[in-house]
Amino acid sequence: MDEQNPTTSNELETSATDIPPSAEIEDEEQVSEEPIEYAPPPPRRSRQIERPSSKRLALYADIRRIQYETLNQLLETITRVDELNPEYIEQLRDAIFHTDHPFLVTFVGPFSSGKSSVINALLGAKVMDVGPIPTTDHIAILRHGEALQKNRAGNITTIFYPSELLERVSLVDTPGLESVFSKHDELTRKFLHRADIVFLVMLATQVLTASNLAFMESLKVYGKRMVIVVNQIDLLEEADRQTVKEFVQEQSRIHLGIEPQIWLVSAKQALQAYEGSIRDEILWDESGFADLEEYLFDTLSDEQRVLQKLDTPLQVARNIIASALEQVQTAQRTLIEHRKTVENIQTQIAASEKDRRKRLEKIETEIEQEWNTAIDKGSAAIEELFQIQRALGQSLAGILEIVGIGVLARRFRKRTQAEEAFLKYEVRDTLQRIPELAEKIGPTLEGRDQEEIDQLVDYTRQQITLLPDTLKNKLIGKVQTPMSYDRKALRNIRDELDNLIDKASNFETARIDRALRSTMILMAVWMFITILFAILIATGSLLVGSSSGFNVILVLVLFILGMALLPLRGSLLQYQYRRQMQTLQRQYMNTLHRAAEKQITYGTQLRQDVVEPFTRLITTQSEQLDELKLKLETHQQQIIGIQHKLSSLMKD
Numbered sequence: 001m002d003e004q005n006p007t008t009s010n011e012l013e014t015s016a017t018d019i020p021p022s023a024e025i026e027d028e029e030q031v032s033e034e035p036i037e038y039a040p041p042p043p044r045r046s047r048q049i050e051r052p053s054s055k056r057l058a059l060y061a062d063i064r065r066i067q068y069e070t071l072n073q074l075l076e077t078i079t080r081v082d083e084l085n086p087e088y089i090e091q092l093r094d095a096i097f098h099t100d101h102p103f104l105v106t107f108v109g110p111f112s113s114g115k116s117s118v119i120n121a122l123l124g125a126k127v128m129d130v131g132p133i134p135t136t137d138h139i140a141i142l143r144h145g146e147a148l149q150k151n152r153a154g155n156i157t158t159i160f161y162p163s164e165l166l167e168r169v170s171l172v173d174t175p176g177l178e179s180v181f182s183k184h185d186e187l188t189r190k191f192l193h194r195a196d197i198v199f200l201v202m203l204a205t206q207v208l209t210a211s212n213l214a215f216m217e218s219l220k221v222y223g224k225r226m227v228i229v230v231n232q233i234d235l236l237e238e239a240d241r242q243t244v245k246e247f248v249q250e251q252s253r254i255h256l257g258i259e260p261q262i263w264l265v266s267a268k269q270a271l272q273a274y275e276g277s278i279r280d281e282i283l284w285d286e287s288g289f290a291d292l293e294e295y296l297f298d299t300l301s302d303e304q305r306v307l308q309k310l311d312t313p314l315q316v317a318r319n320i321i322a323s324a325l326e327q328v329q330t331a332q333r334t335l336i337e338h339r340k341t342v343e344n345i346q347t348q349i350a351a352s353e354k355d356r357r358k359r360l361e362k363i364e365t366e367i368e369q370e371w372n373t374a375i376d377k378g379s380a381a382i383e384e385l386f387q388i389q390r391a392l393g394q395s396l397a398g399i400l401e402i403v404g405i406g407v408l409a410r411r412f413r414k415r416t417q418a419e420e421a422f423l424k425y426e427v428r429d430t431l432q433r434i435p436e437l438a439e440k441i442g443p444t445l446e447g448r449d450q451e452e453i454d455q456l457v458d459y460t461r462q463q464i465t466l467l468p469d470t471l472k473n474k475l476i477g478k479v480q481t482p483m484s485y486d487r488k489a490l491r492n493i494r495d496e497l498d499n500l501i502d503k504a505s506n507f508e509t510a511r512i513d514r515a516l517r518s519t520m521i522l523m524a525v526w527m528f529i530t531i532l533f534a535i536l537i538a539t540g541s542l543l544v545g546s547s548s549g550f551n552v553i554l555v556l557v558l559f560i561l562g563m564a565l566l567p568l569r570g571s572l573l574q575y576q577y578r579r580q581m582q583t584l585q586r587q588y589m590n591t592l593h594r595a596a597e598k599q600i601t602y603g604t605q606l607r608q609d610v611v612e613p614f615t616r617l618i619t620t621q622s623e624q625l626d627e628l629k630l631k632l633e634t635h636q637q638q639i640i641g642i643q644h645k646l647s648s649l650m651k652d
């Protein structure tokens with residue numbers, strides 16, 4: 001150690017006037033007492049204290065800073081853990097506060113075990129009240145001061161006293177365990193998490209009673225460093241004292257798996273050592289307090305105290321993290337079944353969507369078939385109008401068109417030739433069945449939506465009843481069937497679909513009639529030219545070939561070509577008709593399909609919306625618990641890392 005850089009304990013620990021009571025301790029009006037007259041204790045041997053070097057102080061300060069930041073982050077995390085014992089939050093707050101306050105040596109034990117007497121003996125004066133009835137009904141913290149003074153705040157009394165020992169540590173006296181006042185035990189246990197080291201005081205004649213063993217077990221859970229002080233050994237024979245010590249060691253090892261430091265003392269003899277003008281060192285040694293004092297001054301050196309001071313909040317934090325992790329993992333296990341329920345709901349919704357698409361696909365297939373049937377029938381009607389067998393008659397009808405008689409004839413006809421043909425082949429009737437099929441889509445989807453949503457609502461409500469109350473209270477919104485159903489996706493396209501059907505039913509017949517009339521006129525002209533050509537050849541006015549046979553064949557060819565104009569034009573019209581109808585068919589099917597998909601998506605969203613309060617709760621809680629678990633595990637590793645740094649410093 002660097003003795004050229006002496007450092008007082010004030011440089012290692014930030015002083016404080018008091019340690020505030022935890023949230024569990026009832027607040028009372030603070031009472032400050034005037035300095036009390038007292039007789040200073042006889043002088044004792046001065047001690048040379050070894051101080052840590054500046055370099056090590058810097059390391060301690062760095063660890064303390066990291067620890068402070070880590071504990072504050074942990075505090076923020078554990079406040080988000082549901083159903084975590086509120087005491088843990090208060091304990092961690094105290095632990096954070098505790099890191100910057102004096103080293104605490106806490107005395108605990110049953111009533112009349114002599115805790116107050118042991119403290120008085122260590123201080124060399126009767127600072128603490130002692131008596132046959134419980135005299136300590138609150139926590140008493142003894143700190144160094146220029147004069148004896150007591151301050152009471154709630155269930156905590158701070159006593160200032162000018163003692164060399166109190167310059168190094170603060171002593172804490174607690175209510176007796178198992179005292180006639182049941183609240184004492186609870187008060188003591190709630191204060192334990194603040195202790196840096198615990199002195200368990202017991203009577204030599206009542207060592208390791210069942211209550212003492214139970215309390216040692218509690219201290220083990222707290223993770224506190226423990227020292228056992230056996231008081232009133234003056235009541236035992238010299239030969240029995242070692243037997244008592246060995247018995248305590250053996251029982252501690254058997255029942256607790258630990259071998260704590262054990263001191264055999266007599267507070268009565270120690271106080272007698274101070275009755276003279278100077279301390280009677282022989283009597284002091286015989287009382288056992290010489291070794292205990294040596295332990296407090298030398299074993300708990302400045303560096304030891306600082307290291308222990310840093311380690312105490314870490315132990316508190318590790319215990320709290322373990323409890324918080326257990327609580328989070330319990331909550332996660334509780335959520336497993338509810339997460340399966342959410343998965344089941346999502347599976348049902350996905351299956352329902354798949355089923356509705358199959359139903360839609362079936363209706364769309366029927367509509368496609370009707371369109372194809374209408375196209376085939378229309379094509380057959382065109383073929384009949386333009387078949388070659390009707391060529392001669394259509395040629396004659398063309399002549400009537402040329403002279404104007406055909407116009408008059410059409411005025412007296414109810415339908416055009418194309419309309420008659422399309423009527424005969426029931427093209428319009430076939431097309432009109434398409435909207436009827438399309439109208440089935442809306443009711444089919446809506447019926448499935450309403451039926452399945454009702455079932456989904458009932459199922460989800462039943463699952464909500466299985467939630468623990470803590471989750472039920474976090475449920476936002478109601479799981480209920482929607483008040484209305486939006487059908488606009490399919491309704492908005494009705495006019496567009498009707499227009500497409502009208503185009504397919506009417507526009508093409510008018511076009512076919514025009515094409516038929518133009519072809520008839522063309523054929524009539526062609527036939528007139530052919531007849532004129534034949535007359536000229538027959539009269540010799542026109543010589544085309546050297547033989548009459550050739551001329552006859554030529555006339556026949558011209559005639560056939562004229563007749564062929566009709567089926568050729570019909571084939572072209574069939575191609576154009578099919579192409580136009582297929583274009584209208586694609587437009588119709590695409591428009592219908594998009595609207596139906598919107599309606600299916602709407603139905604799926606309705607299902608998601610009605611169960612969202614439940615699914616959102618479970619999903620959010622699962623994500624939050626996963627996040628909490630990860631954060632707690634991270635904090636746990638950070639705490640372990642800080643403890644490893646402390647361990648390394650202790651070994652150096």
